[in-house]
Amino acid sequence: MPTEVIVQNLYIFNSKLSKTEEDGANKILFYYPAYEDENKKVLNVGHIEAVIYFTTNFNKNQSCESLRTEKTLQVLYNPEPDFWIIITLSAQCKTKQNLSASSDEPVYCTYNLQEPIYLAILKHWYHTFQMTVGNMTKLMIENDADHLRVMLNKFYNKYLQSTDVSSQTFMDMFQGISFLPLENVIHLYAQSFLNAIENTFQQVDFSMLLYNDSLVWSGLNKRQTQLVYSYILMWVLPEIIRDENVVKGNSVQKLLPNQLVGRFITNIWAIKTDSWSCDLGKVPVLWLRNNNDDTFKSYRLVIYKAHHSILCMFIKMDNPLTADLYNSLDQFLGTKLHLLSEKIKNSVEKSLSSKSYTDRPAKFVYFNAMNLAIKNSIKSSHTTSITNKYSEFNLSPEALRILVDISSQHSCLHPTSSTMIKTSNDNWVAGRLCNSREIYIVLNQKLTKLCDVDLEIQNLCTQELGTIFFYD
Amino acid sequence: MKDAGVTSYRDLKNMIEKNREVIYSNDMEEQQETATTALHSSVDNITIHNPIVNLSITEDESKPSTSKQQIVHENIFDQLKGNNKHIFVLSTAGKPIYTRFGNENQMASLFGLMIALVSVTQDSNDTLQSICCGHTRIVFLNKDPIILVGVSQSAEPYDRIKKQLTYVYNNIISILTLTQLKKIFHNRNNFDLRRLMSGSERLIDKLISFTENDPGFYLDSISCLQMPSSNRDKITQTILTECSKIKNLVFGLLIAQKHIISIIRMKKYSLEVSDIHLILNLINSTESFKTAESWTPICLPAFDSSGFMHAHISYLAEDCQACLVLLTIDRDLFFLLSDAKRKITEKMRRNDCLQAINEAIVRQPLNLARANIVGLRHLLYKNKNRSQHWSPPFTSPYNTDTLQQNLMSVYCSLISQMNFPGRTLKVIYQQLTAETMLAWATDDVELYMCFEPLVSKECATNAITKLTQWMKKEEDSLFIFNIPMF
Numbered sequence: 001m002p003t004e005v006i007v008q009n010l011y012i013f014n015s016k017l018s019k020t021e022e023d024g025a026n027k028i029l030f031y032y033p034a035y036e037d038e039n040k041k042v043l044n045v046g047h048i049e050a051v052i053y054f055t056t057n058f059n060k061n062q063s064c065e066s067l068r069t070e071k072t073l074q075v076l077y078n079p080e081p082d083f084w085i086i087i088t089l090s091a092q093c094k095t096k097q098n099l100s101a102s103s104d105e106p107v108y109c110t111y112n113l114q115e116p117i118y119l120a121i122l123k124h125w126y127h128t129f130q131m132t133v134g135n136m137t138k139l140m141i142e143n144d145a146d147h148l149r150v151m152l153n154k155f156y157n158k159y160l161q162s163t164d165v166s167s168q169t170f171m172d173m174f175q176g177i178s179f180l181p182l183e184n185v186i187h188l189y190a191q192s193f194l195n196a197i198e199n200t201f202q203q204v205d206f207s208m209l210l211y212n213d214s215l216v217w218s219g220l221n222k223r224q225t226q227l228v229y230s231y232i233l234m235w236v237l238p239e240i241i242r243d244e245n246v247v248k249g250n251s252v253q254k255l256l257p258n259q260l261v262g263r264f265i266t267n268i269w270a271i272k273t274d275s276w277s278c279d280l281g282k283v284p285v286l287w288l289r290n291n292n293d294d295t296f297k298s299y300r301l302v303i304y305k306a307h308h309s310i311l312c313m314f315i316k317m318d319n320p321l322t323a324d325l326y327n328s329l330d331q332f333l334g335t336k337l338h339l340l341s342e343k344i345k346n347s348v349e350k351s352l353s354s355k356s357y358t359d360r361p362a363k364f365v366y367f368n369a370m371n372l373a374i375k376n377s378i379k380s381s382h383t384t385s386i387t388n389k390y391s392e393f394n395l396s397p398e399a400l401r402i403l404v405d406i407s408s409q410h411s412c413l414h415p416t417s418s419t420m421i422k423t424s425n426d427n428w429v430a431g432r433l434c435n436s437r438e439i440y441i442v443l444n445q446k447l448t449k450l451c452d453v454d455l456e457i458q459n460l461c462t463q464e465l466g467t468i469f470f471y472d
Numbered sequence: 473m474k475d476a477g478v479t480s481y482r483d484l485k486n487m488i489e490k491n492r493e494v495i496y497s498n499d500m501e502e503q504q505e506t507a508t509t510a511l512h513s514s515v516d517n518i519t520i521h522n523p524i525v526n527l528s529i530t531e532d533e534s535k536p537s538t539s540k541q542q543i544v545h546e547n548i549f550d551q552l553k554g555n556n557k558h559i560f561v562l563s564t565a566g567k568p569i570y571t572r573f574g575n576e577n578q579m580a581s582l583f584g585l586m587i588a589l590v591s592v593t594q595d596s597n598d599t600l601q602s603i604c605c606g607h608t609r610i611v612f613l614n615k616d617p618i619i620l621v622g623v624s625q626s627a628e629p630y631d632r633i634k635k636q637l638t639y640v641y642n643n644i645i646s647i648l649t650l651t652q653l654k655k656i657f658h659n660r661n662n663f664d665l666r667r668l669m670s671g672s673e674r675l676i677d678k679l680i681s682f683t684e685n686d687p688g689f690y691l692d693s694i695s696c697l698q699m700p701s702s703n704r705d706k707i708t709q710t711i712l713t714e715c716s717k718i719k720n721l722v723f724g725l726l727i728a729q730k731h732i733i734s735i736i737r738m739k740k741y742s743l744e745v746s747d748i749h750l751i752l753n754l755i756n757s758t759e760s761f762k763t764a765e766s767w768t769p770i771c772l773p774a775f776d777s778s779g780f781m782h783a784h785i786s787y788l789a790e791d792c793q794a795c796l797v798l799l800t801i802d803r804d805l806f807f808l809l810s811d812a813k814r815k816i817t818e819k820m821r822r823n824d825c826l827q828a829i830n831e832a833i834v835r836q837p838l839n840l841a842r843a844n845i846v847g848l849r850h851l852l853y854k855n856k857n858r859s860q861h862w863s864p865p866f867t868s869p870y871n872t873d874t875l876q877q878n879l880m881s882v883y884c885s886l887i888s889q890m891n892f893p894g895r896t897l898k899v900i901y902q903q904l905t906a907e908t909m910l911a912w913a914t915d916d917v918e919l920y921m922c923f924e925p926l927v928s929k930e931c932a933t934n935a936i937t938k939l940t941q942w943m944k945k946e947e948d949s950l951f952i953f954n955i956p957m958f
Binding site: 043047050051053054055057058059061062063064065066067068069070071072109110111112115398401402405409416417418419420421422423424426449450451453454 | 558582585586588589592593598599600601602603604605606607608610623625630885889892893894895896897898899900901902903904905928929930932933
């Protein structure tokens with residue numbers, strides 16, 4: 001039975017912003033949908049505040065995570081003291097019967113809504129906000145609540161527009177990074193190239209290299225890499241694909257008519273951009289957390305593309321982006337990056353052709369929490385999907401939900417475990433967790449014996465993840 | 473505020489003992505109950521004079537100062553650390569009815585919050601179900617005019633906590649009937665139900681313990697006393713021949729501690745598992761049944777929540793500790809049933825049934841070692857069609873209460889996963905650090921097995937086949953297959 005998920009609202013508030021009963025609306029920092037009745041907004045926030053207060057009676061150390069009613073699921077996230085982000089979802093079953101008789105009361109199937117999926121979105125969005133705009137508490141101290149409201153509005157409206165929260169599934173939970181598997185030599189070559197950039201240009205503090213949508217190397221720590229990577233995937237790659245002009249005909253291009261091989265990519269979406277050098281095209285300003293003292297520092301993100309490779313350079317704020325800098329960067333990078341990219345291409349094609357893939361009626365997701373790497377055959381990346389043929393079958397929503405169940409059970413109860421499940425439609429769903437590495441598999445085969453299923457899973461692991469050890 | 477209005481009624485709360493009259497005034501300040509004239513009236517027509525207009529919660533509760541409130545909250549939190557599961561029952565007007573731990577009078581502000589949360593959700597045409605906060609789960613069950621709230625600190629499945637609340641609710645219904653409960657609160661919204669319930673808190677306490685430990689609760693099933701089916705048939709037949717003649721007798725049950733020996737029923741009616749659990753809890757928590765035969769009104773919520781049945785409860789004989797429960801809808805049937813019970817006992821004594829029961833009670837329960845399955849440590853087996861289960865006694869390594877509790881919670885989470893709405897499953901094979909679990913469901917059987925952690929998958933698969941064959945041989949004595957009608 002298909003389930004229709006609807007995002008009813010998403011709001012952010014800080015209770016400290018309202019002093020009296022009358023100014024309840026003051027604590028609301030962001031509210032979607034904006035057209036909601038003002039009283040209703042205040043009422044909803046008040047209700048959640050009561051719930052949060054109520055739960056402290058029973059658990060002081062952990063904050064309230066979710067609230068279920070017959071018709072809705074509300075997921076709560078408390079990223080900074082006194083700041084709460086809430087999302088409310090509802091789910092209705094679409095049966096054939098009530099399609100014909102639409103006047104009937106809708107049938108709710110809230111049990112199909114799973115907290116971990118939506119909590120992952122709230123967290124990911126918040127961290128992205130922190131990176132692209134800043135810390136909420138700090139923004140409020142340095143400016144005022146209204147400034148924070150404007151920023152939150154810009155950010156969350158954009159993300160709500162571009163992401164269909166209601167269709168998020170198991171696959172969206174990890175926000176993992178797809179690493180490009182490369183020969184050692186090429187990998188070292190890429191790494192030394194990035195080091196050379198950082199050495200030649202003192203302005204560049206960190207750099208990161210992508211080949212198509214896979215990560216080759218990043219000088220940032222894993223969390224930062226994850227955030228920047230997903231930012232690039234969300235805002236930069238689609239722009240490049242949709243409109244080559246972004247690359248070709250922008251203002252930097254006019255300034256640097258000599259760009260032959262590579263291009264600077266500017267004017268991509270960002271809340272905070274480099275305002276003073278508009279004529280050179282806007283580049284995003286990002287806040288990156290310092291590993292050592294946990295402080296945030298802002299950087300300009302300059303993106304350069306050659307062949308299939310995208311190079312991200314983080315430049316300190318005190319170094320102005322001048323036409324000179326652009327020019328010398330272009331001259332240094334252009335040919336070298338193009339050559340590197342071609343080498344990568346050859347290497348990838350070689351390794352793909354050397355591997356023989358047996359066609360298996362199976363899908364898998366591998367996630368490594370140590371480096372946030374993700375590898376999967378469900379949402380395949382552009383690079384590898386060209387030659388990698390997996391048998392096509394659609395994962396049922398049911399199987400995806402079981403995967404969420406397995407993963408949340410793993411994380412909260414058992415650090416090392418293995419689970420195999422036979423669903424009501426005779427598919428097998430399996431999950432294994434060991435050393436922070438997780439693998440999830442869905443088999444579309446009518447197998448009856450546990451040992452056959454196990455064998456099938458082992459074969460798949462050997463083929464796809466040969467060197468990784470799994471407890472079984 | 474004081475009011476001279478007086479209500480009196482037949483006291484239902486101590487239905488176990490002889491119906492006794494209780495006098496109270498409907499004084500708003502509960503501590504000062506002034507005794508006044510007692511009027512005899514039947515339960516069915518409670519008369520309440522001058523019902524006091526409802527007070528809203530805020531007016532009703534005296535507002536403690538913040539610091540005092542803080543202390544109360546600290547207390548509840550401390551209590552919860554020690555007690556894994558808290559259960560509260562209150563009326564929709566915010567009056568306390570029951571708490572599992574602590575003094576409900578100190579929880580006014582907490583109850584006020586609960587009511588507020590429930591009613592705000594209700595205002596938007598919705599029903600509050602649960603709140604999750606780390607490992608803490610707070611589950612609400614709104615059964616107007618009462619609200620039940622369960623708080624668990626061990627990340628238990630929601631459906632289990634909800635079912636526990638339903639059981640507590642059913643217990644309250646079994647004392648009052650739903651019709652009566654609604655009537656009481658319809659007449660006086662802020663009625664203090666504890667007046668009708670005193671004495672039955674103990675029953676609810678015991679019922680909650682039952683729901684925490686008994687696999688029958690997890691599996692929605694009953695456990696039968698193991699005995700040869702020929703003996704069981706003889707016993708059932710004896711009860712049946714005596715009872716089939718009695719008009720208005722609906723059900724008969726023979727119980728040995730937590731196990732059922734035999735059930736008979738009137739044509740077209742059947743006894744639901746949850747009702748049997750209530751009866752079992754009533755019998756196992758009441759020592760006085762052992763000394764005297766008793767006549768008790770009881771409402772079976774799953775069977776009919778609107779009216780009372782009357783139960784004749786007696787142990788068969790001094791030398792046979794099996795309890796016979798005869799349920800009728802006729803309140804004047806005591807002497808007839810008492811007579812029937814005497815005849816049943818006599819007849820059973822003559823044809824050696826009493827001895828057979830005694831033997832079955834003292835006999836070592838069937839041990840899993842007899843099945844001789846490598847690596848298998850423990851299991852739960854449920855016959856779905858009969859709603860009956862069997863589970864062997866715990867053996868090594870499950871020697872301590874904690875280990876047994878842990879295993880039960882692993883079972884519990886498996887059962888809840890297997891039957892989760894929207895995604896029911898057929899097989900779960902789970903390798904955990906301390907054991908390997910296998911859950912397996914067909915149309916007729918639900919099986920939950922606990923293996924040694926390093927058992928091979930092949931071994932586990934074979935165990936299912938082997939066990940199924942073994943159960944075929946044993947099930948005659950483990951389950952009741954014959955539930956005759958009259």
